[in-house]
Amino acid sequence: MVTQAFAQEAVTPTEENLDNAIDATHTAPAPGATGHDDPTAGTHATTEAHGDAGHSDVFPPFDPATFPSQLLWLALSFAALYLLMSKVALPRMGSILDDRKARIDADIAAAEASQQKTDAAIAAYEAALAEAKNNARAIATAASDASKAELDGKRKAVEADLAAKVSAAEARIATTKTAAMTHVDEIAAETAQTVVTQLVGDIPGDSVRAAVAKASKE
Amino acid sequence: MEAEAAKFIGAGIATLGMAGAALGVSNIFSNFLSGALRNPSAAPSQTGNLIFGMAMTEALGIFSFLVALILLFVA
Amino acid sequence: MAGTDPIHQFVIQDIFPIHLGGDGAADHGMNFSFTNSSLFMVLTVAAITTFVVAASAKKSLVPSRFQLAGELLYEFVANMLRSSAGKEGMKFFPFVFSLFTFVLFANLFGMIPYFFTVTSHIIVTIALAVLVMAVVIGYGFFRHGFKFLKLFVPAGVPAYVLPIVVPIEIISFLSRPISLSVRLFGNILAGHITLKVFAGFVVSLGTLGALGWLGALLPLLMTVALTALEFLVAAVQAYVFAVLTSMYLNDAVHPSH
Numbered sequence: 007m008v009t010q011a012f013a014q015e016a017v018t019p020t021e022e023n024l025d026n027a028i029d030a031t032h033t034a035p036a037p038g039a040t041g042h043d044d045p046t047a048g049t050h051a052t053t054e055a056h057g058d059a060g061h062s063d064v065f066p067p068f069d070p071a072t073f074p075s076q077l078l079w080l081a082l083s084f085a086a087l088y089l090l091m092s093k094v095a096l097p098r099m100g101s102i103l104d105d106r107k108a109r110i111d112a113d114i115a116a117a118e119a120s121q122q123k124t125d126a127a128i129a130a131y132e133a134a135l136a137e138a139k140n141n142a143r144a145i146a147t148a149a150s151d152a153s154k155a156e157l158d159g160k161r162k163a164v165e166a167d168l169a170a171k172v173s174a175a176e177a178r179i180a181t182t183k184t185a186a187m188t189h190v191d192e193i194a195a196e197t198a199q200t201v202v203t204q205l206v207g208d209i210p211g212d213s214v215r216a217a218v219a220k221a222s223k224e
Numbered sequence: 225m226e227a228e229a230a231k232f233i234g235a236g237i238a239t240l241g242m243a244g245a246a247l248g249v250s251n252i253f254s255n256f257l258s259g260a261l262r263n264p265s266a267a268p269s270q271t272g273n274l275i276f277g278m279a280m281t282e283a284l285g286i287f288s289f290l291v292a293l294i295l296l297f298v299a
Numbered sequence: 300m301a302g303t304d305p306i307h308q309f310v311i312q313d314i315f316p317i318h319l320g321g322d323g324a325a326d327h328g329m330n331f332s333f334t335n336s337s338l339f340m341v342l343t344v345a346a347i348t349t350f351v352v353a354a355s356a357k358k359s360l361v362p363s364r365f366q367l368a369g370e371l372l373y374e375f376v377a378n379m380l381r382s383s384a385g386k387e388g389m390k391f392f393p394f395v396f397s398l399f400t401f402v403l404f405a406n407l408f409g410m411i412p413y414f415f416t417v418t419s420h421i422i423v424t425i426a427l428a429v430l431v432m433a434v435v436i437g438y439g440f441f442r443h444g445f446k447f448l449k450l451f452v453p454a455g456v457p458a459y460v461l462p463i464v465v466p467i468e469i470i471s472f473l474s475r476p477i478s479l480s481v482r483l484f485g486n487i488l489a490g491h492i493t494l495k496v497f498a499g500f501v502v503s504l505g506t507l508g509a510l511g512w513l514g515a516l517l518p519l520l521m522t523v524a525l526t527a528l529e530f531l532v533a534a535v536q537a538y539v540f541a542v543l544t545s546m547y548l549n550d551a552v553h554p555s556h
Contacts, residue, residue, distance in 0.1 A: 065297030066309040067420045067488060072336070074329040076311075076422050079337035084427075087344040087401055092393030095351035099373045102358050102366075109360060279486075279539040283478070286485035293488075 194218045235292040245285025252277050305495035309419055309488070311336050335415045336423075343404045343417065351400075372400070376541065383545040387552045394434065395548070398427065399541035406487060406533030410526070419491055421484045428480035431544050439551040450554040479543055486536045490529040497522045 066072070199214040256274050260267035315333035354369025362370060376396045380388055402418060409416025417423055439447035451468040452461065500518035504511040 065293065066306065066311060067422075067484070068294070068298050069311075071330060072311045072334070072420070073422045075317075075331050075334055076336055076420060077426055078331050079333065079340050080417075080423055080426050083337075083340040083344045084397065084401060084430075087347060088393060088397045090344070090348045091351070091397045091400075095348060095355065096373070096393050096396060098355040098358070099351060099369060102355055102362075103370060103373070105358070106360055275535050276539060276542060279482070279535050283482035283485065283539075286489055287481060289489050290481060290485045 191215075191218065191222065194222065231295050235295040238288050238292040238295060241288025241291070242285040245281055245288070248281040248284070249278055252281060305492045305499060308416070308491060308495060311415075311420075314338060336417055336420065339405070339408055339415045339417050343401060343408060346408075347400045347404050376400075379538075379542060380545045380548075383542065384549040384552055388545065388548050391434070391438075391548050395541055395544055398431070398544055399537055402427070402483065402540050403534060403537035406537055407530070409487065409491065410530055410533060416487055416491060418483055419487045421480065424480035424484040425476070427483075427540075428476040431479065431547060432476045435547045435551040438548075439554060442551070443554055447551070447554045450550055454555060475543075475547060479540065483536050483540055486532055490525070490532050494522060494525050494529060497525060 064071075195211070195215045195218045198218050199209070199211055202209055202214060252274065256267075256270070260270075311334045313330075313332040313334055314337070317331045317333065319329050319331055351369055351372075354366050357363065357366060359366060373396070376399050377389070377392060380392055380395050384391070405417040408414050409419065436447075439450070443449075451465050451472065453464060453468065456464055497518045501515045501522065504515035504518065507514070
């Protein structure tokens with residue numbers, strides 16, 4: 007295992023460097039842990055102050071000596087995580103969500119049922135209302151029809167009465183007119199006789215009448 | 225030339241690959257922005273794809289960084 | 300200068316030595332010691348388990364904030380897996396959830412000063428990636444038999460192109476565990492080294508007196524900004540790892556493209 011502090015640059019003995027040395031002792035150096043004897047080690051490895059021979063210049067993520075440990079513990083922890091998740095945690099979480107979904111679905115179904123009930127009640131009410139309206143209209147129509155018929159009957163009687171009176175009056179007017187017309191001839195004849203008598207002396211009434219009749223005919 | 229010097233030169237050249245990733249990431253964001261300004265209502269639903277594409281593209285730049293690391297520390 | 304050495308943070312130290320094989324000496328045989336890396340693996344597992352179990356402890360219908368956090372994590376992973384691998388892929392949910400939370404918590408633990416970052420060692424990420432590919436290949440052959448090999452023969456490709464396409468598909472399949480592991484490892488390693496380098500500038504400049512203190516402000520600000528970026532990277536890389544795992548599992552579940 008790489009237990010050494012990794013240092014990339016050569017350092018001069020400073021305070022930090024002393025700290026570094028203390029760090030290195032904390033981490034319990036294991037000499038020659040990696041055995042990676044790189045000929046170019048001098049360029050990246052610190053050559054002083056650490057004092058241990060096995061200073062590793064392997065980039066830690068690429069150090070194969072750490073692989074078995076990481077693989078083992080990754081396998082253990084990930085297997086534990088998978089088991090915990092698949093057997094304990096996720097079913098619980100899933101059941102919560104399923105319960106909520108079931109509850110919401112049930113509530114929505116109940117809401118829809120009451121909605122349908124409401125719709126049915128509204129439909130029944132509207133049907134009753136329409137029926138009542140129809141009834142009212144029928145009654146109103148019947149009443150207006152009856153009154154109209156009565157009115158018509160009265161009006162016809164009055165009209166017949168009036169027509170009879172008018173025709174009687176017209177007949178009377180006609181007789182009066184014809185009577186008047188005959189009187190007109192006599193008056194005209196008398197007037198003409200008088201005028202003629204005054205002008206030419208006595209003339210027989212018959213010839214005057216004939217002349218008036220002839221004149222009135224023209 | 226010393227092998228050590230060649231390593232450092234190689235690592236430096238490897239970092240140039242990040243330029244490609246930079247172009248790719250900028251391309252993603254510029255196209256996302258121009259698309260989002262044309263149709264802002266559709267933009268929020270595509271943020272996941274944006275981040276995803278950014279991560280995929282950025283990873284390629286990271287690969288060149290990794291090559292540099294390998295040259296410096298492993299090879 | 301161990302104080303500013305950016306590599307020092309990755310050094311693995313024995314806590315409880317276990318050496319098998321060889322003569323029992325520290326430098327012989329296989330080293331299975333309980334190290335700081337092992338300690339943080341165990342801590343990661345303990346933290347995840349505590350979090351999820353505690354979040355689901357009350358089973359309340361109307362969740363508390365803590366329970367809601369656990370539920371969000373659960374739903375997040377479940378949606379991710381369902382969208383890429385379908386309903387059939389949900390049997391791998393505990394596996395993907397374990398991977399995602401393990402990587403996420405290990406990355407986030409690494410952001411705490413003096414804590415060891417488990418995922419900054421390539422052997423860990425390679426082991427996880429190889430595990431994913433082993434599950435994909437194992438389940439693919441178990442479920443589909445030799446039809447699983449259709450994975451390498453894309454549908455609708457003319458026969459005369461196949462001699463070129465099939466090797467490419469095989470190479471791309473084989474490179475998956477490498478890219479999967481190196482992506483996570485490289486991101487975490489690069490981020491931590493960059494963070495340490497900038498933090499080292501602060502220390503180096505700080506020793507130069509008053510002017511150095513002023514100059515140290517710049518790398519200090521940079522360190523703060525990088526810390527935020529690294530938190531983002533920690534979460535994003537865990538997400539990417541889990542999404543890619545889901546996509547690869549989708550290949551095992553539905554091998555014909």
